[in-house]
Amino acid sequence: VHGAAAIAGIGETRYYERGQSPHTEFQLACIAIRRAVEDAGIALADVDGFVSYLDQRNTPTRLARTLGLRELRWTGVPWAGGGNSMAAAIQTADAAVSAGYARHVVVFRALAQGQFGRFGQAGGGSGGASLRGAFAWNGTYGMLSPAQQCALHTARFMHDHGISQEALCEIALACYANAQRNPRALRYGKPLTRDAYHASRWIVTPFHLYDCCPENDGGAAALVTSTERARDLRHRPVPIVAAATGIGPAYGSFTQATLGSAHYRQVARHLWEAADMGPADVDVAQFYENFTGSVLIAISEMGFAAPEGVEAFVSGGRLVGPDAAFPFNTSGGNLGEAYIHGFGMINESVRQVRGDSTCQVRDVRRALVVAGPGYSPGSAVVFGALE
């Protein structure tokens, strides 16, 4: 299977601050999909599959009707969680194309939070028994947001491994620094300093404002087809070398076995084995930053550094720029470019392999994307240069 399917086209809308999109969410999805298909150089009618993730509201049948697909042969949404499924969505499309169930599958994510409200917004009213089902166990105690849940994991990770606040700061600084090279980025022209980071208000310890991804509107999409078909299209194909989704044998966010984890140990084991490579072979990496602390855990669990060594691994500018010791979130990531639930990172990896990133790393053979940490199952994908 590996390398049998490839990304043939990528596209995105302009990115907007939350609630500022002049377009509806469905319109944003259509723009991103159309651009990815145009980038590949195929006809829109030839798309025959849609995959998304995270409670995508723009259904495949509505898209197929609107975009004029000849037929729809494959749909899929990985179960569970949120941004943790972002690479699993690519994996689902890879499986469909590699098995021959569909020929041209678009993977996409679109969101307009002005239209539909905030992702991860706390439910539950005040007064009376309003905290239902799973919400009762945490909401009763004022634990209502992803930031608060990830803070509890990060606090324990920092405590166990001697990680300081500066390590979290380094992730934010790197994303903002790389965004200064990327005109698409919402933080382009808005650099962040260490002092401004520390002076920013606390959201929930150990997260300052700048440790938390913003909320944005926009859409992004990628077209997956067979590497063989993609050879005849506009761009050099970017093969999906391997993807992995995983969790186990311990399940559940808040158990003694999983506290302080980002749910990436199993993903790492399967990904490196399937891709026949290790962390040292990665030329450029995108890590989904919902929260900076969760990224530190994911970097460690993916095998780039021992937990005790992760602060040194990210410090001293080692993540900044195209010549970084560890080229990281080169578009600015969720913090710096835009938070389209991580999908911008898929497109950035494709740009890195094609050689047209605004923060281009030299001679990229292997580009890694690690999806949202802290929620399970985690997922990750490696893209490669065509052999």
Add this chain to the structure above:
Amino acid sequence: MSRVLGDGWALPALDDHTRPFFTAGVLTLQQCRACAHVQHPPDDVCEACQAFDLGWFESAGRGRIESVAVVHHAVHPALKDQVPYAIVLVSVTDAPGVLVAGNVFGAAPDAIQIGDAVRVVFEHVTDPTSVETLRIPQWEIVRE
């Protein structure tokens, strides 16, 4: 005992899974009658042996703070006057593997440390809609 997050804060809806934990007045966790495994939160099936015959375990209510985060930004309007407040995860001494979320009575949020020994205490509150009395498990630090 008034509530850590204020008497106006939302209450858990009571159902077959939540009622024992939030009303018993003893730290009550789900236990499998077939294999004695204790699991939290409760579910319809035992995660250790897949039995359906599930009952309840009364814990002695001692534990340890496994993680703590101090909330400064209220994500719900009803909590605006309550920040900063601490959320903790507590391991229960007589229920290995389980973590229970909670708040801590009588401690400044920044003073709560991972590793602190705690014991359960209860917030007594009447649900205005059902008139049922809740005894919500909370924690206080035990200084050795």
